[in-house]
Amino acid sequence: xSRHITxxxxxxxxxxRALLDKxxxxxxxxxxxxxxxxxxxxxxxxxxxDSSVETVHFRREWLxxxxxxxxxxxxxxxxxxxxxxxxxxxxxxxxxPRSWRGELPALAAGIGEAVSKHAAPIVGGDVSDGxxxxxxxxxxCHTRAPLARSGARAxxxxxxxxxxxxxxxxxxxxxxxxxxxxxxxxxxxxxxARITAGRxxxxxGAHAAIDLSDGLGGDVRHVAxxxxxxxxxxxxxxxxxxxxxxxxxxxSGEEYELLVAAPVSDAAKFSAEFAAANDGLTLTAVGRVExxxxxxxxVAEQAGLRVAMPSSxxxxxxxxxxxx
Amino acid sequence: xSRHITxxxxxxxxxxRALLDKxxxxxxxxxxxxxxxxxxxxxxxxxxxDSSVETVHFRREWLxxxxxxxxxxxxxxxxxxxxxxxxxxxxxxxxxPRSWRGELPALAAGIGEAVSKHAAPIVGGDVSDGxxxxxxxxxxCHTRAPLARSGARAxxxxxxxxxxxxxxxxxxxxxxxxxxxxxxxxxxxxxxARITAGRxxxxxGAHAAIDLSDGLGGDVRHVAxxxxxxxxxxxxxxxxxxxxxxxxxxxSGEEYELLVAAPVSDAAKFSAEFAAANDGLTLTAVGRVExxxxxxxxVAEQAGLRVAMPSSxxxxxxxxxxxx
Numbered sequence: 241x242s243r244h245i246t247x248x249x250x251x252x253x254x255x256x257r258a259l260l261d262k263x264x265x266x267x268x269x270x271x272x273x274x275x276x277x278x279x280x281x282x283x284x285x286x287x288x289x290d291s292s293v294e295t296v297h298f299r300r301e302w303l304x305x306x307x308x309x310x311x312x313x314x315x316x317x318x319x320x321x322x323x324x325x326x327x328x329x330x331x332x333x334x335x336x337p338r339s340w341r342g343e344l345p346a347l348a349a350g351i352g353e354a355v356s357k358h359a360a361p362i363v364g365g366d367v368s369d370g371x372x373x374x375x376x377x378x379x380x381c382h383t384r385a386p387l388a389r390s391g392a393r394a395x396x397x398x399x400x401x402x403x404x405x406x407x408x409x410x411x412x413x414x415x416x417x418x419x420x421x422x423x424x425x426x427x428x429x430x431x432x433a434r435i436t437a438g439r440x441x442x443x444x445g446a447h448a449a450i451d452l453s454d455g456l457g458g459d460v461r462h463v464a465x466x467x468x469x470x471x472x473x474x475x476x477x478x479x480x481x482x483x484x485x486x487x488x489x490x491x492s493g494e495e496y497e498l499l500v501a502a503p504v505s506d507a508a509k510f511s512a513e514f515a516a517a518n519d520g521l522t523l524t525a526v527g528r529v530e531x532x533x534x535x536x537x538x539v540a541e542q543a544g545l546r547v548a549m550p551s552s553x554x555x556x557x558x559x560x561x562x563x564x
Numbered sequence: 565x566s567r568h569i570t571x572x573x574x575x576x577x578x579x580x581r582a583l584l585d586k587x588x589x590x591x592x593x594x595x596x597x598x599x600x601x602x603x604x605x606x607x608x609x610x611x612x613x614d615s616s617v618e619t620v621h622f623r624r625e626w627l628x629x630x631x632x633x634x635x636x637x638x639x640x641x642x643x644x645x646x647x648x649x650x651x652x653x654x655x656x657x658x659x660x661p662r663s664w665r666g667e668l669p670a671l672a673a674g675i676g677e678a679v680s681k682h683a684a685p686i687v688g689g690d691v692s693d694g695x696x697x698x699x700x701x702x703x704x705c706h707t708r709a710p711l712a713r714s715g716a717r718a719x720x721x722x723x724x725x726x727x728x729x730x731x732x733x734x735x736x737x738x739x740x741x742x743x744x745x746x747x748x749x750x751x752x753x754x755x756x757a758r759i760t761a762g763r764x765x766x767x768x769g770a771h772a773a774i775d776l777s778d779g780l781g782g783d784v785r786h787v788a789x790x791x792x793x794x795x796x797x798x799x800x801x802x803x804x805x806x807x808x809x810x811x812x813x814x815x816s817g818e819e820y821e822l823l824v825a826a827p828v829s830d831a832a833k834f835s836a837e838f839a840a841a842n843d844g845l846t847l848t849a850v851g852r853v854e855x856x857x858x859x860x861x862x863v864a865e866q867a868g869l870r871v872a873m874p875s876s877x878x879x880x881x882x883x884x885x886x887x888x
Contacts, residue, residue, distance in 0.1 A: 274612035288598035289655040331613040
């Protein structure tokens with residue numbers, strides 16, 4: 241089979257041809273009505289879809305077009321990183337306003353770089369006109385033993401990958417008219433999906449994982465609710481980027497780090513092995529899981545004492561956010 | 565596994581909960597980061613993504629919210645009907661402006677009805693804010709022997725399912741300030757994806773198929789280009805709804821009928837068997853496939869003579885369309 245089907249005439253197909261030129265070997269089999277893929281025997285298919293919409297998830301003046309493409313792709317891949325799954329491919333639905341058409345090659349370059357990094361070929365897509373740039377990316381993966389957010393059990397330790405707070409600090413700087421630090425900006429603009437880390441964790445006994453797209457303070461509640469447990473966060477243990485408060489680290493969304501529940505008594509040894517297998521990426525114990533007989537709960541501790549959860553620690557909620 | 569994961573708090577999750585209430589058993593396993601599915605052993609996975617965007621693909625005043633949900637879902641399923649594949653599930657990415665939030669239950673009802681008709685459960689999704697309503701629907705199917713648009717061979721007959729021109733006539737009426745006939749409006753508002761028909765055709769020797777989302781005049785060019793053949797359309801044979809010209813039938817997009825290339829000498833017998841297996845849906849021979857030594861071509865015949873293709877016979881091109 242040839243790598244791509246020959247496309248008919250028309251401006252919409254010209255746009256697709258320009259994208260394919262940019263992607264090269266990062267895209268396969270585009271142009272037919274649908275793409276064909278094979279799931280390895282014995283594995284299950286894992287799928288997820290994620291939209292990045294201009295002014296909702298980013299503003300044009302904050303990011304280059306390459307970064308917008310990269311970030312949207314990594315955000316979509318991140319959902320499956322939390323499952324411990326391996327990529328099969330991605331489908332792209334792009335809504336491209338007229339004012340953005342000249343940026344298509346740059347957007348495509350960012351998308352292509354991100355999918356290539358995780359060996360997730362582009363296998364299909366759709367391009368539409370619209371008022372705002374929107375990238376809806378569906379990710380297909382496979383795995384034999386999927387992680388879920390519902391698997392946390394009493395006695396588990398809670399871990400997070402990396403250091404939190406960078407994307408939130410960058411957003412806060414932009415929204416208050418300032419300029420983020422280069423480090424915070426990079427955390428927002430060039431996140432990496434923790435695909436390799438998720439696989440390592442699934443293979444080393446993790447019970448549950450979730451990516452921190454809503455922020456640790458919000459996502460830990462999803463784990464507690466889905467698993468029917470109490471999650472205890474040790475506030476002083478939360479790994480943070482420089483200059484960020486605990487409250488900011490808890491509320492910083494779009495992190496794309498993982499929160500993991502795993503049954504390990506020797507957290508330090510687990511973290512060291514993890515770092516060795518994942519290019520030095522840190523894994524930090526940040527709490528524990530306790531039994532709940534009815535319902536679910538999240539509580540905070542500091543210096544061994546139960547404390548109130550810092551007040552800005554809420555999930556970023558696209559529907560509750562003020563008009564921007 | 566419970567049917568759905570317990571969702572955490574927040575307005576975005578409230579919206580998802582309202583959708584799940586509406587869908588009932590039409591949705592499974594929503595709420596985790598990703599959905600798990602199984603492809604039957606020996607089958608291949610087939611995937612496609614399709615967006616329906618307000619003012620680009622429909623206008624709010626033309627359709628009820630139920631119809632918008634139904635139509636977007638059938639349009640997405642239609643791409644895989646042309647492969648002869650069976651549904652595994654769908655993922656929905658909805659961009660919902662504030663002015664549309666009250667319509668979410670009605671949109672969800674239309675989506676739910678459409679997926680239930682074709683046994684394609686909703687397995688995941690994403691809800692974002694935005695300026696225009698947009699429904700991006702990714703369809704996952706499986707098949708052992710996929711059809712493609714690239715399989716047409718010299719000697720094949722060309723067939724179409726159903727009768728063409730209704731959606732184009734409805735659009736034309738709306739765009740010129742009139743009211744479409746009830747029959748034309750129904751063809752636009754309540755299309756059906758030809759999933760069962762596509763499976764029958766794949767099982768009965770069809771070589772290639774494509775859905776007529778760009779209109780017969782445009783989509784036959786895609787088949788010719790992808791297969792490297794000349795397609796000869798017999799203009800008088802094209803099945804049309806009442807009151808529609810040949811040119812209109814050729815240019816009417818969003819049809820969701822199938823164009824099929826199949827090696828049958830006795831087209832009448834093939835059509836009769838097809839109708840018996842597909843609830844009386846017609847299959848009409850509309851032309852033939854000829855060899856091309858270099859390139860691809862589409863030509864028209866009437867009364868045995870080569871004629872010019874009627875001039876409005878061009879694909880609907882979202883990028884070339886005037887601003888509306």
